[in-house]
Amino acid sequence: MTFPASLRARWALLWPRLARLARRPERWASAHGLLWLLAALALAVFLYVLALIPFTPAISDIRKAKSDQPAQLLSADGRLLAEYRWVNREWVPLDTIARPVVDALIATEDHRFYDHFGLDWRRTASALVRTLGGDKQGGSTITQQLARNLYPEDIGRAPTLTRKIKEAITALKIEWLYSKDEILETYLNTVPFLYNAYGIEMAARTYFNKSADKLTVLESATLIGMLKGTAYYNPVLNPERAQARRNTVLAQMKKRGKLSAAEYDKLVKRPLRIRFERQNEVAGLAPHLAQQLRRQLIDWADRNGYSLYSDGLVIHTIIDGRLQEIANQAVQRQGRQLQGVADAAWAPRSAWGAKSPLVQQLVRESPQYEKAVAAGTAPEEAAKRLLDDAGFLRSLRQAKTRVQAGFMALDPRNGAVLAWVGSRDYGVDPFDHVQAARRQPGSTFKPFVYGAAFAKGMLPTDELMDTTVEIPLGGKRVWRPTDGRTPPSEEPMQLRDGLAYSKNTITAQLMQQVGPERVAQLARAMGVRESKLEAVPALALGTSSVTLKEMVAAYGTIANGGRYMAPQVITRIEDKNGRLLEAFKPASPERALGLAAAQELRDAMRGVVDKGTGVAIRSRYGITADVAGKTGTTQDNTDGWFILMHPQLVAGAWAGFNDGRITLRSDYWGQGAHSALPIVGDVFRQALRAKIIDARERFIDEEESSWIATATGTLRNWVYDLFGRPTGEQAGPAGAPPAPQPDLPRAPAPAASAPPQEERPEIIEAPLIPLQEVAPRANAPAEPPVWVEQPAPEAPQPAAPSAAPGVVIVPVVPRPQGAAPLLAETR
Known part of the structure; x- marks a missing residue:
């Protein structure tokens, strides 16, 4: 980096004086010495800031997410099979977002938003004093938060001075290039709200089943309140915290003149009403295929200098859209038919019960059981509690017996x-x-x-x-x-x-x-x-x-x-x-x-x-x-x-x-x-x-x-x-000439009127019996009594690697005197 001539000249005058102070360190304690020390520190900070500028993100278009075009996967007949999106977001203009959302955001997060140029020095100083006093406070403006959200890899989230400086530099860049309304619009359309909902529009649909332009004051305060900690103030899992945080936002709106005292007193008493509905991404006709192709397409895009998520690529496939739709419907129809069979077969009063060994095993494999044991609950006590929990067993049955x-x-x-x-x-x-x-x-x-x-x-x-x-x-x-x-x-x-x-x-x-x-x-x-x-x-x-x-x-x-x-x-x-x-x-x-x-x-x-x-x-x-x-x-x-x-x-x-x-x-x-x-x-x-x-x-x-x-x-x-x-x-081994064979009569063809033989389930059920009683081979040498291990139909076990449908793997070993038979199922 090349410094201006004027700066180099001042440094040339400053250096001899610093050298004299270094030779006589007692002079640092004087007022003159302290002044020079502060000047040196300021210069060091200034130089450090200059050095960090090249390492901050280049601000070309903070609204790039608005113009991002996800790649489209198309069938041979032009039907949309899937889209490749970064996140589940729908961009909405600022003037279509309900006004209470903007009022709540500015009143709570940055009430001097229209008065500063990206950094609020008074708020930063106040936050620093409170943090040093033991009350940790955040002093970031909306612009700083936007910089952190848009460039998480370049700026990071570590609580360090370097990160805060890079965040401030990026915020100043954003304020220099964009208007306040553009900053607000970008912020509200990019902030995450959990459950794969990004931006205020998807948040409104997820938590209140409506569009962002229809949000009320209470609903706006609830969503803006989540921004302090989306997981901690999650209105679905933590409704009491979310309601308390919502009332804090309402109080800030009253303090900043966005609500009257009468309105605040009326709204703060109302309960938290959530109409939660997870907003899944549009799956398209072939979502599983799209996911299988995703990695290959990302690799192709990287090799060729494109982005799969923003450059509007169009990927044409050989998938027949008509046949794909027919197949989707056929799988769903047969799935519903088989699900009825499974529900009857695994009814709670028959096969699915707390006394079933398989159910007990599935309970011990569940995340709920592992969490309880990790928290210190005795394994048997954890299993007993879950087996006595009818709601848990019902949800486990629905998950495990889904066809x-x-x-x-x-x-x-x-x-x-x-x-x-x-x-x-x-x-x-x-x-x-x-x-x-x-x-x-x-x-x-x-x-x-x-x-x-x-x-x-x-x-x-x-x-x-x-x-x-x-x-x-x-x-x-x-x-x-x-x-x-x-x-x-x-x-x-x-x-x-x-x-x-x-x-x-x-x-x-x-x-x-x-x-x-x-x-x-x-x-x-x-x-x-x-x-x-x-x-x-x-x-x-x-x-x-x-x-x-x-x-x-x-x-x-x-x-x-x-x-x-x-x-x-x-x-x-x-x-x-x-x-x-x-x-x-x-x-x-x-x-x-x-x-x-x-x-x-x-x-x-x-x-x-x-x-x-x-x-x-x-x-x-x-x-x-x-x-x-x-x-x-x-x-x-x-x-x-x-x-x-x-x-x-x-x-x-x-x-x-x-x-x-x-x-x-x-x-x-x-x-x-x-x-x-x-x-x-x-x-x-x-x-x-x-x-x-x-x-x-x-x-x-x-x-x-x-x-x-x-x-x-x-x-x-x-x-x-x-x-x-x-x-x-x-018949001889592979490659050998076939040996002479007598003619064998052909198997009689099934009668035309006889129903076709259906393929039977290829299993065998038999008690433990001596091998000699099972089709002994002619001229077999005499052997001591040995036993055959047959499958036990009551307790299914994982398949053995070399087992087969309808196959019995027979370990031929002498049975010890008085030993109990070992029953092991083979597949």
Whole structure:
């Protein structure tokens, strides 16, 4: 910094005198010395202030918030999906704000506002004297408060001299550039009032359910009174404090001539009347998707020198506004239906009671319990108080037993995401059940097992015996998949029927032949690329948790002939004037599954809706288009899934609860065919009626185009003609020529008049029994009596990592003499 010549000259005269005083320190005690000391201190402060000026914010436009334009997220048909705002605020001009608001503000916070130039020296000195006397006082003017509110990062809030100087400098800048009315308007439109309400307009709506121009004297005094401490004087949680503070504001208004004594005496006796209504931001059609995209868009804006919240960016997506609205409505309708089931299942007089072990556990996990224990209450006493509190138990039940759902749809031809619904209501539950939630997919994972088998050379017409299966896992453990309470038919069944009827016994045998690692690799290649998959036999029945987005993308690979297309949402970004800033192209397709195997898998999945567990798509929703899909239900009906494929649309839904220990407690409603399928069926039916997709469009089988594929198919058929097709457990390992097999009779097709077999909940309930009594294997070596641990249905526990729906993990260990059996549920 360069100082003026006159200042340098004075310093040259001053320095010798200071040097003489330094050599004779006793002269500082004289009046002349004290005068020089004060002059030196003043100079130091002046220089310090000059040094701080470059570190204070540049005042270009204090009303920038008024002109801020949040980025808009638009659908392909131009509908608003969401807006990206800094805060929940609506700017209103000063002349439309009720006059009592301005009078209360000036009378209470800065009664000499129109007389000073940003700093009130008398008030600052008075506040300093009172603070030194032990009564801490604030001396900031309205302009200083505005500077602190507008630039919290540059100025800060620490109680230091540096912060106060920077605040004063910024206030002087503001007063130099703007009028008093502009300062007042900006202050009233930017000050926070709790509950995500910024500015006087949103505060008026939040606390009094009216606009700022309709506020009365009492209401104005209440809101202005909050500014001293919004949390401490919160009229919702602390009404007595808020009323006392309101009366203080009224007294200041009387003192400054804004109220007569008679008016004050009448108003001060009135009660505090609040009409509280939280003002949520406009969510738009796809709020969950908007939140998932927020971080990516912020990163893009930072890289390119834009602000997502103020520069008016327009982000165009591939979301179909009509389909998104249809999906929102379908999720809400089915959510209400399932909520009625859940409310009946968890009624206070039945399952939800203070004596329930699960309820007791949930109480001990609640924030209220942790707060009571942290305050010194004994754990048992805290739990007892909460269990005796009917209001608390009611609110806990409403929170824990609220049914949730997620839905996603995409175009399999290019990966375009067409609809995204993260929950029943974003305002109640903003958690995204499409991309953020990971749940066990159950039987919706089975197509990966069948796809791996078809890629290996097996055909949908190949047959396996529907019989009891026991698969050693090593470490004296056995995996025994079942089909719920339905016993095996002990008859051969074609693979396509095993998939259509969701047979666990068939799928487990197929997994043996293909291998878990191959299935996991295929699932990752087809789209399950973010979740960890455990390559264990139980993976065949969907034991590894995945997201709905991953599953829908993987089914899109099936519908697209085995070519994976990464899901795409954004197509281009424009500025507020419509100028293109960047365009985004679809990702290149990746071959994940051979064309022939993908088509065989897709054709086999047609049977799910034609005669299997998803037949309601035809019978209930009347969908005659060419579709294929799969249902899924996990242990104890915890998660319900359904995904449906059409040449132009793949859509999937999940239904359940945020807490996996809570279920619908119904063998009927808990199935994916009855919880998730109606959402997808409803969307598809309306999409066909609205001609969003073409009912005449069909999947078309293509021929392998490469000479390698042709040669491979020819060689495979020659081997089959020579040795026969691989069936049963005699099929060789991956890559080995199939061994000769006897022809097995085909499984009889279900009678046309017989109702379709619904997918049963894949669980098993059995008492503790010796292993020898459970289907002993032939020629098994003699073993001492051992015991099987079966699930205990009364007390659900968190899922074991390698457990599966309808699976019993059997630790085979000798039972100690006199020891009690260990009952542990597995999923």
